[in-house]
Ligand code: ASN
Ligand code: ZN
């Protein structure tokens with residue numbers, strides 16, 4: 001006998017949240033039957049297998065080892081809902097089937113990752129000043145690697161790898177704004193909650209990616225030679241410019257100042273339209289070997305499909321790519 005339940009969780013990053021749970025016998029588990037039976041496990045510092053499914057006696061999830069489970073399970077649920085409600089996608093593979101999340105990976109592990117081999121995502125606990133890697137944008141980032149693996153399959157090296165990484169940052173940001181609450185407002189920063197640098201700075205900045213000291217702001221012919229987490233910079237920057245435009249702007253208390261390579265002043269079309277254009281390009285036009293030049297044409301085709309070839313949206317897509325030197 002199994003029953004669909006809605007538990008209550010005390011998260012680390014998103015305040016008090018509701019959780020999709022399942023009651024089996026007298027025990028509840030982090031098994032979300034409304035989202036394809038997505039499950040969340042405790043690896044208990046192991047690095048293989050699935051460890052143990054999180055279970056609880058009263059469906060009130062709080063404290064200790066459960067906290068990471070709450071954030072990971074909620075992050076997967078919000079990402080699932082974002083894809084379904086905003087983009088019409090039913091799960092990572094668009095087949096309604098859930099995946100699973102693994103928490104408490106290894107010892108003092110300061111990363112999170114997606115694996116195609118299990119179609120699952122995994123989170124470390126962080127180390128020292130770096131917090132658990134289970135924030136909403138990290139969850140959205142990792143789960144979106146699954147969506148890319150199920151669609152464009154962008155190769156994880158060179159320029160296509162940068163586009164793969166940027167897709168995860170772009171969708172993570174859209175997820176964070178979608179699920180925003182008082183504890184975690186939306187922003188164009190990646191990993192701002194996890195203190196991964198130990199000094200409160202985020203992992204990545206979409207308005208001006210070079211603020212992280214390693215990412216590029218603009219495309220150039222050598223972009224494909226750097227790590228994919230840095231060659232993502234120009235595409236993240238494209239998404240910011242398309243959404244919000246260039247120059248100085250404060251959103252939810254965070255100040256941005258986004259430059260263009262050609263000095264053009266750009267006006268954004270809003271994040272929702274920019275997200276839909278990127279997703280349409282990802283699922284319709286991008287392929288495993290796409291580079292930045294193909295991303296420009298893919299998003300222009302997507303903008304034509306969604307808004308028309310003579311639309312302001314089409315022109316904004318073209319101008320934003322030109323603003324990062326993809327002409
Ligand atoms: N957190 C990283 C990412 O999702 C892990 C990696 O380098 N693949 O990109
Ligand atoms: Zn990634």
Ligand code: CA
Pocket residue numbers: 137173176186187188189190191192
């Ligand atoms: Ca963020």
